[in-house]
Amino acid sequence: MAAYNRPMRQRISRHSLLLMLLCVALLSGCASAPQPRKTTLGERIAAEALAQTGRPYRFGGSTPEGFDCSGLVRHAHLAAGIDVPRTTTGQFRAARSIRWNKLAPGDLLFFRIDSREVTHVAIYTGNRRFVHAPQSGKSVETRTLDDAWYADRLVGAGRLF
Helix, strand or coil: CHHHHCCHHHHHHHHHHHHHHHHHHHHHHHHCCCCCCCCCHHHHHHHHHHCCCCCEECCCCEECCEECHHHHHHHHHHHCCCCCCCCHHHHHHHCEECCHHHCCCCCEEEECCCCCCCCEEEEEEECCEEEECCCCCCECEEEECCCHHHHCCEEEEEECC
8 A cells, every 4th residue: 555655656657667677578588589590592592493493394405494304403593693504414513522411402313314424413402302304395393303204314413502
């Protein structure tokens, strides 16, 4: 009851102080909130390649009007500011070899299709998936490393950044 006998000004002052302390505590909690994780260079490369899903295959193509496999790789890397060789063979030679257990988004997967040479390249997107421009008549698509047809032809992985 004694608090009600105090002048109104003193009660408001005490309430204001408590409210101010509560606001400070709440705001300091906001300041220490976790920041969103920044994307890696490889994730940006993979995202750019994934953004081309559905674009048509075009032999020698390296633009959204049409891609071949190495043209898609070149386009995605150029979007991230990295100039890479234009051909699958050039990309295979320039890539630093990566162990399977170290694959990360943006890494390249190299395949031998109907040849003794590396003739196809794809971009790893994570979770055992990749994006590529498969062949004439098809469009840029995603696949899984668990696909037996591709798994049998996979010969290496590399990184160009």
